[in-house]
Amino acid sequence: MKKQLLAWLSFVLFAWALNAQSNPAIINSTLHGEVLDEKTKEPVIGATVQIKGTTHGVVTDVEGKFYFQTGQVLPYTLIISNLSYKTREVIAETSNIRITIAEDAKQLNEFVVVGYGTQKKSDLTGSVASVSKQIIEQTPVSSFDRLLQGSVSGVQVVQASGQPGAAVSIRIRGGNSITGGNEPLYVIDGFPVYNDNNDVNAGVTSGPSINALASLNPSDIESIDVLKDASATAIYGSRGANGVVIITTKRGKKGQNNVSYETYYGQQELIKRIDVLTSSRDWALLKNDALIAAGKPAFYTQAQIDALQGGTDWQAAAFKKAPIQNHQLTFSGGDDKTRYAISANYFKQDGILRGSDFDRYSLRLNLDRSISEKFKVGTNLTASRTSANEANSSVVSTLLLLPPTVSIYDANGNYTLQSPFEVALGNPIATLEQEINKTTTFRLLGSFSAEYTILENLVAKVLVGGDIINNKQNRYIPSSLFEGYTTSGSASVGSKFVNTWLNENTLSYTKAIKEHSLNVLAGYTQQSYQNESVIANARGFVSDLLTYNNISSGSLNVLPASSASAWTLQSFLGRINYNFDRKYYLTLTARADGSSRFGKNNKWGYFPSAALAWNLSNESFLEKWEVVNNLKLRLSAGITGNQEIGQFQSLATLSNNAYIFGDQLAVGFAPSRIANPNLSWEKTTQIDFGFDLGLFNDRISLTFDAYRKETSALLLTVPVPYTTGYTTSLQNYGTVENKGFELALNTQNTRGKFQWTSNILFSINRNKILSLGDGVSYLISDPNIAQVGQPLGAFFGFQSAGLLQTGDDVDKIPVIDPASTKPGDRLYTDINGDGKITQADDRTIIGYAQPKFLAGFTNNFAYQGFDLSVFFYASYGNQIFNQNRQQLELLSGQQNAASSALDRWTPTNPANTVQRAKEDPAPVTTSRYVEDASYLRLRTLTFGYTFPKGKLKAIKNLRLYVLANNPLTITKYTGYDPDVSRNEQSTLQQGIDYGSYPIAKSYQFGLNIGF
Structure with missing residues (x-):
């Protein structure tokens, strides 16, 4: 029986083979x-x-x-x-x-581009937003991260400095960490990059940090997608807590060979001035008042005061109109096998402060090749050189504080060395012109990928990439400057080399069976980072001629310094996207990260997320609703991490110290940090609910999201018992909460020959510290405080309560020092009611740096080739501690003063706002200097004309335009600009304005032409 069955099967197989061969x-x-x-x-x-x-x-x-x-x-x-x-x-x-x-x-x-792939926006289950292509193409900026301001809801962008090429601070759905990093992760053509400005700062300059992202040419960018909720960011695990910004550069297209040239040129200028005394006579009267109040004789006689005329306007001398220009040449195209895009760019921005500027040269190559139907390769390569001459960080505060009686030049036509009065201030114009403070950075960022279709619907992809940064910083302070006079010149040379390599290996499987659609992603990635830097310094130069080029000629060699650091990250990741009948969607994501940054007991972290979506517009019961063409509900939850705490923080370390034994100098080492083998990630748990709504054939589209984030295991330095031999240790303590909602509304108001579209963005985020660890209720970093129950960025100080007036009984009024307090001095609120003012009991929260809401409003108009774009941006409810004003209202007579000093208290002018002049006041953190920094800004105004296609034979497209950037700002803030933060990316010390480089407004003309 078995033999007959085998014979029968053999016959069937043979017949089947013959049939298949004859009928392929x-x-x-x-x-x-x-x-x-x-x-x-x-x-x-x-x-x-x-x-x-x-x-x-x-x-x-x-x-x-x-x-x-x-x-x-x-x-x-x-x-x-x-x-x-x-x-x-x-x-x-x-x-x-x-x-x-x-x-x-x-x-x-x-x-939209999501982690390790692309996805239809209609199929998204998470919160992902995109910067419109029009904003990318029509907003000239030195760095692409500035494009996020007002173009994506839930994203706060603060331009810390107007220094060309300077960094910005970005928060997606609020700040999570107190001491760790809060900036988002950037993924540039698949390569993850954290914007650590220390990578382009060797530590010798005194200006603001140059932006590491400024090396990427914004004109090369095709799309910017922002991943906000845990469902979207968990695929990046330990680096997803602060959000992810995915950058995709332009690629060639099959069947199109294009040559394009883009250029613009414009001028920048100061948005507004700070009102200070510019009259020598007014300042002389203030000087005399301060001396007389101290019981000293007046400095100026009445005859001298009467003879004084005019005065030095230091702001007018320091600020100037500055050009900005950009040139971009691009070749792109392709055929069935190969696609290419090659571009070259030159960008140059002079600063509105003398002697400051930024320029960038960049080259980019994107190449894709289909080796066969199953095998494809591609490469992305960007090479850039950026250079910045940075303004000294103290120069802005100096030019505000120098009295108008001091001249820029002396009688011999040389720069005045310094102020002759008690506060030692150098000549800021000389500093701007003569000090060298230059940063040059070479960056090579690239990747190579290969993709092979193993089986039907199963694709393997391997990517290898590298990011190489070579930074050089040179600084020289000549002996002719006040800052270099006592040292006979000072030189510093620093160099930093950063090398990052990446390897990603992924498998993706896609299958569609009737109403079911499935996409599965699995992968293993590894990334390694190394950083080396060295600094050399010298003082005491015989001549300033060689500047920093011959440090060995200095008579005093300062101890050199060098450092090195490294980290490694290994990861396993997976994601499942499933939808049934395009109605019901499920996304499951998980990532396991192993990082060298954390303690040996917590090397691995696990970051899962899940999301559901229901597309009601595909349900039969909504088919009759012709008004509603799209309605989708989304719900997601997950955990992400933050590894940005620096390197080697979990390890015990030694620090070197110099000792003198007899007459010999010896160097020894001593323990400086206790080990913490349990040091772990900061973990952010987030839940998000949202919906997408389209009405009238998507003429009205609305996206809404409500979320709550809780970041636990904050990395904080906490006290430890003295018996350990240390005073503090880095531990996982504390919790911060962020919650809020976001709204994005797009409308097509008119169609046809005249087109008008509008875009409204609105977001609210409420930040609160839930815990700072056992027994800790606050951390003070004057003038800021981190306090349980309050948001990060709170200001801490005395509540101003007017001025003491003549006849007031100082014994019955709470003051800081009854013995020295006199009429005209500032009074403060007695918080605890004990009848006296003390640092310990009467300081309170006097303001908040975080805004109550952010909004953007854009209108685009088009008619027969003409286009007009109007983009407004608003921040409401945020406050700034105006430290410039605090210094300018000391009224000491030793430095310049704000124009409000003209209304200062005197026996004949018993004002109740501006204190009296006195020679030796102490700066006090008070509510008077916490100002409303709400503002409404016309961010860009663009008007252009595109010539009709076909009218110009050899030209495919031609567009001319004019653009105004920041032409109008409405605000009550008295400083240069309300969009400022002296401490750049710091979360604990945010919202402080002191000596910051002002932001400029500009007017530009541009041309785009394609062949």
């Missing part, structure tokens, strides 16, 4: 082709190609191509579907087919 179309037949947009002939990504009546189906790749084994006899019917296009049925008569499909106006949507 019956079995093992293959189908490959591509799906193109009917109008543009560009590839359609993510289109489902399915054989009608079967479960055979595939999804097109990034080139619109597909390939699978059908097992069917030709001809057969294919069903091609995509949410953005009309479903089409095509009869396949050959094994190689090209298909075009038409856009569906009702379902038209866009793709």
Whole structure:
């Protein structure tokens, strides 16, 4: 029986083999082709190609191509579907087919780049927002991170300094960490980069940090996508807590060979001045009042005062109109096998302060090659050189504080060395012109990827990349300056080399079976970082001629310094995207990160997330609602981490100290930090609920998100028992909460020849410290305080209560020092009611740096080639501690004063706002200097004209435009600009304005031309 059965099976198999050989179309037949947009002939990504009546189906790749084994006899019917296009049925008569499909106006949507892939925006389950292409293309900036301001809800961008090329501070849904990093992770063409400005700062300059991201040319950017909730960011695990910004640069397109040139030129100028005394006579009277109040004789006689005329306007001398220009040449195109994009860029921005500037040269190559139907390779390579001459960090405060009686030049025509009065202030104009403070950075950022289709719908991808930064900083303070006079010149040379390499290995599987669609991603990644730096210093130069170029000629060599650090990250990641009938969506994400930064007992962290979405617009019960064409509900939750605490923080360390034994100098080492093997991640748990709504064929589209984040295990330095031999230790303590909501509204107000679209963004975030560890209720970092129950960025000081007036009984009024307090001195509120004013009991929270809400409002108009864009940005409810004003209202007569000094208290002018002049006042942190920094700004105003296609024979497109940047700012803030923070990216000490480089407004003319 067995033999008969085996014989029968052998016969069947033999007959089947013969039949297959003579009829190859019956079995093992293959189908490959591509799906193109009917109008543009560009590839359609993510289109489902399915054989009608079967479960055979595939999804097109990034080139619109597909390939699978059908097992069917030709001809057969294919069903091609995509949410953005009309479903089409095509009869396949050959094994190689090209298909075009038409856009569906009702379902038209866009793709966004998410972690390790792309996804239809309509299929998203998490909170992902994109910067509009119009903003990217029409907003000239030195660094792309500035494009985020007002263009994505829930993102706060503070321009810490107006120094060309300077860093900005970005918070996505509020700040999570007190001492760790709060900046988002940037992923540039798949390469993760944290914006650590120390990577481009060797430590010798005194100006603001140069932005590490300024090396990337904004004109090269195709798209910017911001991942905000845990569902979107958990794929980045220990680096996702602060949000993720994904940057995709421009690539060539098949069948198009283009040459384009873009340029603009403009001028910048100071937005506003700070009102200080510019009259020598007014300042002389103030000087005399301060001396007389101290019981000393007046400095100026009445005859001298009467003879005084005019005065030095230091702000007018320091600030200037400054040019800005940009030039970009791009070659792009491709065919069926190869796509390329090559660009060269030159950007130059002079600063509105003398002697400051920033320039960038960059080259970019993006190349994609299809080796075969299954095998593809690609490369992204950017090389750049940036250079910045930085203004000394003290120069702005100096030019505000120098009295108008001091001249810029002396009688011999040389720069005045310093102020002759008690406060030692150098000549800021001389400092701007003669001090060298230059940073030059070379950066090479690139990656190579290979993608192979192993089996039907199963794709393997390997990416290797590197980021190399070589930074050089030179500083020289000549002996002719006040700052270098006592040292006979001072030179510093610093160098930093940073090397990061990356390897990512991923497998992705995509399958569509009838109403079911599945996408699975799994991967292993590893990244390593190394940093080395060295600094050399010398003083005492015979001549200033060689500046920093011959440090060995200095008579006093300061001890050199060097450092090195490194970290490594290894990760396993996975994600499942599933949807049923385009109605019900599920996303599951997990990542395991192993980091060298943390203690040996906590090297690995695990970061899961889950998200659900329900597309009600595809339900039958909503089909009758013609008004509603899109309605999707989203819910997500997950955990992400923050590893930005520096390197080696979990390890015990030694520090070197110098000792003298007899007459010999010896260097020894002593313990400086206790080990913490349990040091772990800061973990952020986030839940998000949102919905997407489209009305009237998406003429009105609305996105809403409400969220709550809780960051626990904050990394804080806490006291430890003295018996350990140490005073503090870095531990995981404390919790911070952020909660709020975001709204994005887009409307197409008119269509046809005249087009008008509007975009409104609105976001509210409430930050609160829930815990600072056992027994700790606050951390003070004057003038800020981190206090349980309060938001980060709170100001801490005395509440101002007017001035003591003549006849007031000082014994019955609480004051700081009854013995020295006199009429005209400032009074403060007695918080605890004990009848006296003390630092311990009467300081209170006097303001908040964080805004109550942020908003952006954009209107775009177009008519027969003309276009107009008006972009407003608003911040409401935030406050600034105006430390400039605090110094200018000391009224000591030793430095300049604010113009409000003209209304100071005197026996004949018993004012109740500006204190009296006195020679030796102590600066006090008081509510008087906490100002409302709310503002409404016309961020950009652009007017352009695009010539009709075909009118110019050899030219594909030509556009001319004029642009105004920051032309109007409405605010009550008395400083240069309300969008400022002296301490740049610090979360604990935010909202302080002291000597910050002012932000400029500019007017530009531009040209875009393509061949």
